[in-house]
Structure formats: structure tokens, C-alpha cells
Amino acid sequence: MTLARASGVILAKELRTEFRSRELLGTTVVFVLIVIVLFSFTFNPTSSESRRFGPGLLWLAFLFAGSLMLQSSFLREQTNDTLAALRLAPIDPFSILAGKMAANFLFLLLVEVILLPVFAVLYNVAILPVLGQLLLVLALGTIGLAATGTVFSAVAAQARLRELLLPLLLLPVLAPVLIASTEATIGVLRDPPELSMVWLTFLACFDVVFLTAAWMVGEYLLEE
Amino acid sequence: MRWSGVAQNNCYAIWSRAEPSRVSTPLASSPKGGPGGGLQIQFSEVEKRYGMRLALRGVSLAIAAGECVALVGHNGSGKTTLLKIAAQLTRPSRGRIAFDLGENPISLEEVKSRVGMVGHHTLLYEELTAEENLIFFAKLFGLENPAEKARQALQPVGLAGRATDLVRTFSRGMRQRLSIARALLASPGLLLLDEAGTGLDPEGQHWLGATIQRLRDSGCTILMSTHGRNETQGAVTRAIRLAGGKITHDSGATGNPREILVMAAVRESGEEGAS
Numbered sequence: 378m379t380l381a382r383a384s385g386v387i388l389a390k391e392l393r394t395e396f397r398s399r400e401l402l403g404t405t406v407v408f409v410l411i412v413i414v415l416f417s418f419t420f421n422p423t424s425s426e427s428r429r430f431g432p433g434l435l436w437l438a439f440l441f442a443g444s445l446m447l448q449s450s451f452l453r454e455q456t457n458d459t460l461a462a463l464r465l466a467p468i469d470p471f472s473i474l475a476g477k478m479a480a481n482f483l484f485l486l487l488v489e490v491i492l493l494p495v496f497a498v499l500y501n502v503a504i505l506p507v508l509g510q511l512l513l514v515l516a517l518g519t520i521g522l523a524a525t526g527t528v529f530s531a532v533a534a535q536a537r538l539r540e541l542l543l544p545l546l547l548l549p550v551l552a553p554v555l556i557a558s559t560e561a562t563i564g565v566l567r568d569p570p571e572l573s574m575v576w577l578t579f580l581a582c583f584d585v586v587f588l589t590a591a592w593m594v595g596e597y598l599l600e601e
Numbered sequence: 602m603r604w605s606g607v608a609q610n611n612c613y614a615i616w617s618r619a620e621p622s623r624v625s626t627p628l629a630s631s632p633k634g635g636p637g638g639g640l641q642i643q644f645s646e647v648e649k650r651y652g653m654r655l656a657l658r659g660v661s662l663a664i665a666a667g668e669c670v671a672l673v674g675h676n677g678s679g680k681t682t683l684l685k686i687a688a689q690l691t692r693p694s695r696g697r698i699a700f701d702l703g704e705n706p707i708s709l710e711e712v713k714s715r716v717g718m719v720g721h722h723t724l725l726y727e728e729l730t731a732e733e734n735l736i737f738f739a740k741l742f743g744l745e746n747p748a749e750k751a752r753q754a755l756q757p758v759g760l761a762g763r764a765t766d767l768v769r770t771f772s773r774g775m776r777q778r779l780s781i782a783r784a785l786l787a788s789p790g791l792l793l794l795d796e797a798g799t800g801l802d803p804e805g806q807h808w809l810g811a812t813i814q815r816l817r818d819s820g821c822t823i824l825m826s827t828h829g830r831n832e833t834q835g836a837v838t839r840a841i842r843l844a845g846g847k848i849t850h851d852s853g854a855t856g857n858p859r860e861i862l863v864m865a866a867v868r869e870s871g872e873e874g875a876s
Contacts, residue, residue, distance in 0.1 A: 378743045386740045394728040458722035461690055462783070465724075466741035467713035601691045 380475065383468035387476025394453075395484065401446055405488050409442045410495060417499040427500035432562035435496055436555055439522065442488050443551075444544050447526030450477050451534035460534075464599060471595035474527055478591075482523040489515050502566055510565045510572045517580035518558030524587045525550050531598045554583055639666030639822035640700050640707075640715055640791040642687060647696035649682050649846075656682040658846040659696065665854060666703075666790075669813065669823040669836045673865035674843035680826035681721065683843070684793045687824060688718045702790065714742060717789030719797040723780040727769035731760050731779050734768060735786060742787040754782040757812070773800035781809065785816075792816060794825035798833050810835045827862075828869060834862055 395401055416434045420426075454460035463473050493511070497504045504511055526547055533543040561576035591598075642664045649657040657679045664670055672680040685691045686698060689712070700712045707715075718724075725734050732751050739747035755761045758778040768776060777800040784792065794813075798806050814836040817823055827834060840858035842850035842865060852858040 378741070383741060386737065390726070390729070390737050393733070394726060397728050456727060457725050458720060459724055459726055461688075461718075461720060461722070462724035462738065463741070464690055465688060465713065465716065465718055466738065467710045467743070468741055601685075 378468050380469045380472050383466075383472035384475040384479060387463070387473060388479045391477060391480035392483070395480070401449060402484060402487065405442050405446045405484075406491055408445060409438045409488060409492055412438045412441055413492060413496055413499065422500060424501045427502050428566045428568070429563065431496065431500045431502055432566060433559045434500075435492075435562065436518070436559045438492065439485070439489060439519070439558075440548075440551065440555060442492075443485060443522045443526050444547060446484055446488070447481055447523070447530045447547075448533075448540065448543050450481055450527055450530040452530075452539065455534060460599065470599050471592045473599060474531065474591055474595045477530075478524050478527045478588075481527050482519055485519045485523055486515065489519065504566075507565050507570045510570065511562065513572075514558060514561040514565060514577070514580075517577060517584060518554055518561075520584045521554040521558075521580060521587065522551065524584065524591060525554070528587070528591050528595075528598060535601070554580065557583070638702060638790055639668075639820045640702055640712070641666050642791065642822070642824070643699045643701075644683070644686070645697045645699070647683075647686060647693045647698060649679075649686065649691065650694040656846050657686075657693070660843075660846070660848055661696075662841070662848065662851075664822060664824065664839075666822050667817065667820045668854060669817040669838045670825070671834060671837040671840045671858060671862060672824065672826040672843060673828075673840060673861060678843040679846040680843055681795055682846075684718070684720075684795050684824060684826060687791070688716055688793050689713065700791075712791075714787060715790035716793065717784035717787065717791070718793040718795070719777075719780050719784045720795050721799075723768075723776045724783065725768050725776060725780060728767065730765050730767055731755060731771070732764040734779065735783060738783050739786055744787060750786060754786050755779075758782045758808075774802055774805055777801055778805060781812070785812075790821060792821055792823045792825075794823065794827075794833070796826055796828060798827070798831050806831055806833065809833050828865075837862065840865075 413434070416438070420430065420434075422430060451460065454463070464470065493504060496502065529543055529546045529550070533539045533546060536542045557576045557579045561573050561580065564571045564573040564576070644660050644662045647657055647660045648655065660679070660683065672683065674680055682691070686693055700707060702711070702715075726737070729737065732748075732755065735751035735754050736747045739750045744750050752761070752764070755764050758781060760775060760779055760782070763771070763775070768779065771779065777797070781797060798809055801809060810833045813823060813825075813833055817836045817838070823836070825833065837858045839854055839856070840850075840852045840861035841848055842861050850861050850864075852861050
């Protein structure tokens with residue numbers, strides 16, 4: 378079975394189980410909405426301040442969403458040792474990671490798309506004129522977040538202090554993604570908007586490097 | 602793709618695509634039943650270490666195609682570890698394991714597509730229905746017409762009427778039956794059973810015993826860990842006792858496995874009585 382097909386089968390399973398239970402998406406959306414509303418009340422920013430500080434707060438909220446959502450990506454496979462069932466299948470081990478990365482990417486993107494209008498209203502930022510550029514930045518940043526988070530979720534799931542370990546591993550590694558995504562978003566929300574190719578290239582390179590690394594070591598990550 | 606990068610001490614010939622392995626002496630008869638026939642396995646000086654603890658200590662064992670081997674021994678004797686190594690779920694710390702089909706060495710992908718396993722856990726998704734679980738695994742195994750295969754697999758385990766029910770609504774015995782259906786989905790040439798009778802009622806145990814017998818007769822190689830005396834032991838052609846990660850008794854391919862099985866059952870009942 379090809380890598381793409383096996384990943385697709387695993388992605389379909391992830392989507393089916395999540396949309397059936399809605400545990401993860403529901404909880405995460407509520408959590409990040411609370412975070413973004415609290416930030417808004419705490420800082421009470423003006424429109425110009427929002428354009429400067431808003432992107433940082435927005436990506437911080439996405440990071441919280443990621444660390445909450447990605448935690449259970451591999452924990453769920455431990456309930457009935459279903460990870461072993463996946464590893465018994467005659468598929469490339471990376472397809473397990475790739476399927477989960479794709480699912481996490483879609484879940485995070487959905488949370489971000491729900492959050493964006495709320496952010497725009499609360500922080501008085503016009504996002505509609507720059508929606509395309511903003512979605513491009515979101516997509517590249519979210520690929521990095523989902524790829525890194527999925528890999529570290531696989532590592533942390535086998536550790537004893539797994540709930541603590543994932544944020545400890547994830548946050549330092551995600552610092553470059555967070556900085557690049559925030560800077561790129563600041564550029565997009567600036568008046569006039571300016572899409573920084575430097576930060577976009579940086580994000581794309583991070584995604585490619587991390588996905589390649591995950592493909593090379595994926596097999597070992599999933600071993601007991 | 603990446604199995605060649607293992608430590609030099611370790612030798613997993615069949616797990617290295619660069620160097621396909623072969624069992625030095627071809628084992629027993631050519632396989633007959635199933636789409637691919639039974640697999641032959643050879644463990645050579647296999648050692649497994651978890652931290653400071655040695656779970657297996659230099660186990661060497663050759664299992665011919667079509668053999669039905671029962672592994673007995675106390676908890677922690679190494680039975681599950683041996684099964685996990687055979688399923689390629691964990692690597693040996695030292696030693697090697699090789700698989701052959703007839704007289705031909707086969708690739709890792711081929712081995713995986715011919716292995717079915719029932720583990721300690723059910724290996725099933727609670728949020729999926731019985732049918733969805735089987736369709737999912739049928740797709741991962743690249744089976745043609747997965748929905749039809751799933752329906753066919755549910756029939757003999759008596760779950761056809763509960764096909765669209767979520768697994769989380771199933772009893773322990775029903776989950777175990779579904780787990781067995783999952784393991785048999787791809788008509789395996791090597792069936793690994795880790796206390797597969799757990800949770801089954803007497804009727805289910807009887808069915809499992811008959812299924813093992815039928816699979817053995819069709820040429821499938823079966824390696825199972827078992828406790829006490831139960832219906833699944835009727836088809837056993839060879840019994841091996843493990844203690845402290847070593848093989849202490851082996852009835853051999855032509856010997857009588859009953860003595861070892863009875864000895865294990867007596868020891869267990871004695872321990873249960875003492876406790």
C-alpha cells in the first residue's frame with residue numbers, strides 16, 4: 378500500500394472518530410475562545426496596538442490550542458493499544474504519523490478559522506481584505522505546529538509524565554514557528570499590508586525540514 | 602527503507618531490505634493452506650532487555666510452517682515479549698529473527714501482511730463500530746473489497762447482528778471475538794495469540810479452539826501464549842515452557858506437548874490454591 382493511501386485511510390479514521398465524539402474540537406474551541414476573550418479584556422488594546430500585539434496573542438492562543446489538542450493524538454491510541462494494531466499493518470510507519478499530522482492540521486485549522494472572526498471583532502482588526510494572505514500564513518504555521526506536535530506527541534505518549542513532557546518538548550522547538558508566524562501575521566495586518574517573503578520562506582523551510590526529519594525517524598518514534 | 606541502520610550487535614536479516622535473510626535449513630513441509638501458506642520462523646539467540654531487566658535470554662527456536670506452538674510459563678517469563686518480537690512490534694536487543702515462506706525468504710512487508718495477532722489488549726477503536734473497525738484494518742492490509750471482507754469476518758464470530766454498534770458498547774467477550782476476527786481478516790500465515798481465550802465464555806473458547814484447529818489444518822503457523830487448561834490447547838502440536846526469559850522445556854515438533862501443558866496447568870492451580 379502506498380504511503381499516501383495508508384495516510385489517507387488513517388486520516389479518514391481520525392476524522393471519523395473525532396467528529397463522532399467531538400471531544401477534542403469542542404473543548405479546544407471553548408478553551409481558545411476563553412483565552413482570546415481574556416486577553417482582550419486584560420490588554421484592552423486600541424486598533425493600532427491590536428495590529429502590533431494582536432498577532433502574538435493570536436498565535437499564543439493557537440499554541441495553547443495545539444498543546445491541548447496534540448496531547449491526545451497518540452494518547453488515544455493507548456486505550457486498547459491500537460498503535461500496535463497500526464504497527465502490525467503492512468504500511469510505511471511514517472504513514473501513521475502523516476495521517477495523524479494531516480488530521481491535526483485540519484483540526485487546528487478549523488479551530489483557527491472559528492477563532493479568526495472573534496479575534497477580528499474583539500481586537501478591531503479588519504481581516505477580510507487580507508484573508509487570502511492571512512490563510513497562507515496560518516496554513517504554513519499550522520503545518521509546522523501540527524507536524525512538530527504530532528511527532529512529540531508520539532514521543533511523549535510513551536513516557537510516564539506525558540502530560541508535562543509534551544509542552545516541555547514542544548514549546549522550545551516551536552519557538553521559531555511562533556516567531557515567524559507572528560512576524561508574518563504582523564506584516565499582513567499592517568496598514569498597508571505587507572506579506573513578508575522572508576518569514577514565509579522560513580516557515581516553509583521549517584515545515585519541509587521537520588517533515589523530512591519525521592519521515593526519516595518515524596519508524597523509531599513509534600517503537601516501544 | 603530504514604531497517605538497515607541497526608546496531609552492529611543486532612542482526613535482523615529479514616528486517617534489512619539490503620540483506621534478505623534465509624533460514625539456514627529449510628523447515629518442514631511446504632505450506633498448503635490459506636492464500637500464502639504458513640510462515641516459518643527462526644529465532645536465533647534472541648535477547649530482549651527492558652532497562653536493566655532481561656525479558657529474554659538468548660532464545661533460539663525454529664518453528665516450522667503449520668506448527669501450533671503453545672508458550673507456557675509464569676507472568677513475566679517472556680511469552681509476550683517473544684510474541685511481540687515475532688510480530689515485529691519490538692526489536693530484539695541482540696540476536697536475530699528470520700521468516701521464510703516455503704524455501705523462500707520474504708520481505709518485511711510480505712511478513713507483515715501475513716501476520717495476524719490477538720494481543721493482551723483488543724487493538725480495537727472504541728469510537729468505531731465493529732464493521733468500521735474491520736473495514737479500517739482491511740484497508741490498511743490492502744484487502745480487496747474491505748466492506749465485504751468485514752461482513753464475512755463478522756459472521757463466524759457471531760457479531761453480524763451487532764456490526765453497526767460501537768465497540769464501546771460491547772462486552773469483554775464480544776470485544777475479544779471482534780479482536781480475533783480482526784486478526785483473521787487477512788487470512789494470516791502466522792497467527793500470534795497472546796492469551797486469546799481471555800474473556801471468552803465456554804462457547805467462545807470452544808469456537809476459538811475449533812478455529813485454531815482449522816487454521817492449523819490449513820497450514821497456518823500458530824504461536825500462542827496460554828495459561829492453565831482450556832479449549833484452545835486441543836490443536837497444540839508443540840509446547841514450550843519459558844521461565845526467566847529462557848526456554849526450560851520444549852516438547853519439540855514431534856514430541857508430546859501434553860506433558861508440558863499439564864505440568865504448567867498443575868503448577869498454576871497449585872499456586873492459585875496456595876494464594
